[in-house]
Amino acid sequence: MLDPEMGSPTGQDDRSAPERRPLRLVARTITKAWEGNIFSEAAEAAFWQVLSFPPLLLGLLGSIGYVGEWFGPEVVQAVRDKIVSTCRTIFSGDVVNGVITPTVDQILTVGKGEIVSVGFLISLWAGSSAMASFVDAVTVAHGQYGVRHEVWQRIFALLLYVVSLVLLIIGLPVLALGPDVLPRFLPDRWQAVAEAWLSAFYYPVIGVLLVLALATLYKLALPRKLPWHRLAPGAALAMVVFILSSVGLRLYIRWITTTGYTYGALATPIAFLLFVFFIGLAITIGAYFNSAIQEMWPARMTRRQRRRWRRLELVRAAERIMSRDGGEAADDAEELRARGTGRKVAGRGGSRGKAAGQGKAGGQGKAGGQGGHGGGKSGKGVRRRVAGRGGKRGGTKSGSGDPKQGGDPGGTGGGPGDKGAAGRTGQPENA
Incomplete structure (x- = not known):
């Protein structure tokens, strides 16, 4: 009120x-x-x-x-x-x-x-x-x-x-x-x-x-x-x-x-x-x-009071986002809260993009290496490892690996319905 x-x-x-x-x-x-x-x-x-x-x-x-x-x-x-x-x-x-x-x-x-x-x-x-x-x-x-x-x-x-x-x-x-x-x-x-x-x-x-x-x-x-x-x-x-x-x-x-x-x-x-x-x-x-x-x-309301009112509304909006979406919208809520309190979020977008890029590149390299090395192994063992690494990545896209090169073709962490992880890694195409 x-x-x-x-x-x-x-x-x-x-x-x-x-x-x-x-x-x-x-x-x-x-x-x-x-x-x-x-x-x-x-x-x-x-x-x-x-x-x-x-x-x-x-x-x-x-x-x-x-x-x-x-x-x-x-x-x-x-x-x-x-x-x-x-x-x-x-x-x-x-x-x-x-x-x-x-x-x-x-x-x-x-x-x-x-x-x-x-x-x-x-x-x-x-x-x-x-x-x-x-x-x-x-x-x-x-x-x-x-x-x-x-x-x-x-x-x-x-x-x-x-x-x-x-x-x-x-x-x-x-x-x-x-x-x-x-x-x-x-x-x-x-x-x-x-x-x-x-x-x-x-x-x-x-x-x-x-x-x-x-x-x-x-x-x-x-x-x-x-x-x-x-x-x-x-x-x-x-x-x-x-x-x-x-x-x-x-x-x-x-x-x-x-x-x-x-x-x-x-x-x-x-x-x-x-x-x-x-x-x-x-x-x-x-x-x-x-x-x-x-x-x-x-x-x-004076100009100063209107500015205070806008800042208060931004802070309240950030709190509502945090309470509704949990930690998924933490960066957006932090930005709204910073705008409401007058602070600056220096390098927030760059750091987030950098972290996302590193995660993407790392996911591609590791998934590709594991797929190539495990080409001669049983599909069951590779499927277990790929599924485990997909769980660690939280279900996010990790690249566009080619199943012929032993990579992760599904891009979804090697789930049960992943064709490349379940069928092709056990018996490579060249065998």
């Missing part, structure tokens, strides 16, 4: 697929998410996000100190202000003032020397734990968790985290200083228009970049890739789910504080945990949404 993640080999949709309606898609997404235990996966991702948050800020803000030498000394403070202001639009005020701002300020006092320390390398491994949880959640949603080896999947998450960290180190200064620095490179009469456009489209552009980043995560996390446009709906849904959940959580926190009911000193950590829980929930439900779309509307 063809894997739905690989698509259809002909590019046609399966006629036996369920009814393709939006409500059916929503129901299928919810069913798959519930069966995949989405809340446990989101809680696991939230736990690793909390543990990875300080190492992430250490690697991000500590490395920006080197980038500040390119953009100017004020870039670190600008990035710090941009991080805090962006977090205020997402998290509640208590979370920003009690968790994020103190952590950012403390990391900025560490200095650039900590970047080359062993602690920073350990922070890379700890910071990649959140990325590893996201990769695991995406592969589980698409039913591909066991495809990639567990050790390689953890190393892959670490590499993906390092690449994301490098992109953030380069991109955050650009996003932080872009609206103020970019208009300076334009003529004076265009600076006012550029500032207006940047202020109007700044947050929409950030939203599009985040959707592209989520689609990239969905694509790279899968061992069996899907096209980019097939993963954009899940990324957009993840953005919508997180925005709605964060707005609802902020309203809930604001309402709960007005009632006088509070968690005391645990209120800020609990609120932070809830926010990161909704981040994991949004990313996971986006992955299940993409999986439901792929299940209901299978994507066309």
